Amino acid sequence: MSRISRYRxxxxxxxxxxxxxxxxxxxxxxxxPAITMALYFIIFGKLIGERIGEMDGFRYIDFIVxxxxxxxxxxxxxxxxxxSFYSSKFQRHVEELIVAPVPDWVVLAGYVxxxxxxxxxVGIVVTAVSMFFTDxxxxxxxxxxxxxxxxxxxxATAGFINAVxxxxxxxxxxxxxxxxxxxTYLGGVFYSIQLLPDFWQQVSLxxxxxxxINAFRYGLLGVSDIPLTLALxxxxxxxxxxxxxxxxxxxxxxxxxx
Amino acid sequence: MTxxxxxxxxxxxxxxxEALKGIDLxxxxxxxxxxxxxxxxxxxxxxxxxxxxxxxxxxRVEVFGHDLDSDREAVQSCIGLVPQEFNFxxxxxxLEVVINQAxxxxxxxxxxxxxxxxxLKQLDLWDKRDSESRQLSGGMKRRLMIARALVHQPRLLxxxxxxxxxxxxxxxxxxxxxxxxNQQGVTxxxxxxxxxxxxxxxxxxxxxxxxxxxEYSNMAELLRRLHLETFVLTLAEPVLVAPExxxxxxxxxxxxxxxxxxxxxxxxxxxxxxxxxxxIQVQSLRNKQNRLEQLFMDLLSExxxxxxxxxxP
Numbered sequence: 001m002s003r004i005s006r007y008r009x010x011x012x013x014x015x016x017x018x019x020x021x022x023x024x025x026x027x028x029x030x031x032x033p034a035i036t037m038a039l040y041f042i043i044f045g046k047l048i049g050e051r052i053g054e055m056d057g058f059r060y061i062d063f064i065v066x067x068x069x070x071x072x073x074x075x076x077x078x079x080x081x082x083x084s085f086y087s088s089k090f091q092r093h094v095e096e097l098i099v100a101p102v103p104d105w106v107v108l109a110g111y112v113x114x115x116x117x118x119x120x121x122v123g124i125v126v127t128a129v130s131m132f133f134t135d136x137x138x139x140x141x142x143x144x145x146x147x148x149x150x151x152x153x154x155x156a157t158a159g160f161i162n163a164v165x166x167x168x169x170x171x172x173x174x175x176x177x178x179x180x181x182x183x184t185y186l187g188g189v190f191y192s193i194q195l196l197p198d199f200w201q202q203v204s205l206x207x208x209x210x211x212x213i214n215a216f217r218y219g220l221l222g223v224s225d226i227p228l229t230l231a232l233x234x235x236x237x238x239x240x241x242x243x244x245x246x247x248x249x250x251x252x253x254x255x256x257x258x
Numbered sequence: 259m260t261x262x263x264x265x266x267x268x269x270x271x272x273x274x275x276e277a278l279k280g281i282d283l284x285x286x287x288x289x290x291x292x293x294x295x296x297x298x299x300x301x302x303x304x305x306x307x308x309x310x311x312x313x314x315x316x317x318r319v320e321v322f323g324h325d326l327d328s329d330r331e332a333v334q335s336c337i338g339l340v341p342q343e344f345n346f347x348x349x350x351x352x353l354e355v356v357i358n359q360a361x362x363x364x365x366x367x368x369x370x371x372x373x374x375x376x377x378l379k380q381l382d383l384w385d386k387r388d389s390e391s392r393q394l395s396g397g398m399k400r401r402l403m404i405a406r407a408l409v410h411q412p413r414l415l416x417x418x419x420x421x422x423x424x425x426x427x428x429x430x431x432x433x434x435x436x437x438x439x440n441q442q443g444v445t446x447x448x449x450x451x452x453x454x455x456x457x458x459x460x461x462x463x464x465x466x467x468x469x470x471x472x473e474y475s476n477m478a479e480l481l482r483r484l485h486l487e488t489f490v491l492t493l494a495e496p497v498l499v500a501p502e503x504x505x506x507x508x509x510x511x512x513x514x515x516x517x518x519x520x521x522x523x524x525x526x527x528x529x530x531x532x533x534x535x536x537x538i539q540v541q542s543l544r545n546k547q548n549r550l551e552q553l554f555m556d557l558l559s560e561x562x563x564x565x566x567x568x569x570x571p
Contacts, residue, residue: 006364013361017354092345096406099309099339100362101331258271258312 018114067189081159115156144219267317338412
């Protein structure tokens with residue numbers, strides 16, 4: 001068997017295991033974002049949104065749909081990898097991969113692939129929920145899907161790095177709670193940054209999530225506070241940096257080898 | 259061919275603890291090798307380095323001629339590891355644990371399932387294939403790790419205390435299984451605290467103490483070095499005092515039990531003849547201590563005494 005075939009089987013095995021893992025516990029992984037999103041649509045979209053009026057030329061509920069979908073994708077891609085990889089360290093079954101002839105990049109691709117798969121499933125479910133509240137018209141399928149997948153890869157990789165450094169279950173909740181959630185909420189999910197004073201607009205530009213949400217909003221609605229190429233370029237740059245760092249961590253055996 | 263060759267292998271942990279102080283070791287192909295030593299001696303560190311779980315500080319590891327530094331994947335493909343601690347996903351079904359491990363070695367799913375079925379059946383786990391692995395008993399978990407280690411058909415199987423906490427019946431069935439695997443040509447390295455197990459299974463032995471190899475030899479030769487053995491005799495009739503027999507120091511433990519120290523060159527036949535002359539009938543006989551255990555303790559005592567005599571650095 002050629003080396004490439006061997007790597008392909010190993011990648012498929014990791015990916016299949018990851019998909020099976022979050023599918024088995026769908027009540028914990030798929031259902032909650034669907035319920036949370038439905039509540040967001042009811043409260044912010046219907047009840048409060050109708051009093052807000054239009055934003056960037058769209059009904060408020062239509063304006064927040066892209067951000068809410070991407071917020072689910074971000075948190076679920078991240079959560080899948082951070083919990084799965086940390087759990088494999090905690091239960092020590094990460095050793096099954098370390099002793100096997102699987103290159104680091106295949107291990108990383110398998111886990112990130114699992115995160116992307118969960119992001120994809122949750123994204124589809126949340127999009128389906130949003131259709132009960134809005135008439136979703138997709139401006140560009142290509143851009144929507146590209147931003148969707150790239151964002152998922154980025155946050156799945158970030159989740160992997162968090163899991164590598166984590167030494168306790170507390171460590172895998174600190175970053176999502178104190179970093180990821182504030183960045184997402186302040187990344188323009190519920191508002192256009194044009195509404196902010198100049199100073200806070202400049203501050204917002206330092207938030208990487210802003211670029212993803214705006215690029216995704218462009219894909220769905222055709223409007224964005226940020227130029228699309230800049231947004232896509234930054235996302236790709238972040239992905240390359242985080243993947244390189246993850247591979248370096250795996251090569252050094254940080255958090256998994258003594 | 260040499261299955262495993264360690265050259266000047268060293269490991270210093272981040273805390274500064276020197277777990278391995280430059281060990282050299284060779285294990286021949288198809289050997290059944292015992293790596294023994296007290297807790298903390300460096301056995302698991304050595305095994306961890308060989309199986310890529312631990313980064314070495316210096317030295318060289320070769321497995322069937324493949325160098326761990328330059329050809330890590332070839333080394334990993336040759337090795338099957340049964341670690342000391344349970345290290346499988348406790349929530350995965352038994353069959354999946356084995357099939358997934360095969361997948362990591364690049365074995366396609368259909369073939370992996372066929373092999374998993376074979377090994378799980380051989381290790382009496384097939385009925386449990388759909389159970390979550392956390393639901394297995396301790397002995398079953400150990401056997402699951404053996405099935406998992408064999409699924410990619412390694413040439414070198416390393417078992418780190420595989421029978422710890424396993425009852426005697428299962429332990430003996432595992433011995434038979436391992437003997438069979440070894441007869442099929444798989445080289446086996448075993449660490450164990452049950453020295454009876456090492457004596458029964460292994461042909462060569464290495465003893466490690468404080469990160470150094472203090473003994474490396476053939477099991478039979480090593481056992482021949484044992485000069486004195488203590489036997490416990492159970493008597494058919496009670497005796498009031500221990501008989502005096504020249505060359506055989508005897509102690510009376512209770513009225514029907516005697517302990518006799520027998521020098522290897524004297525043998526045991528003369529003892530029975532002399533007891534018979536004293537009208538003492540022996541009902542049964544056993545070693546007070548396992549032979550290897552006695553040697554092991556002697557060797558460790560010698561090595562520790564030597565260490566104590568060394569000047570402080």
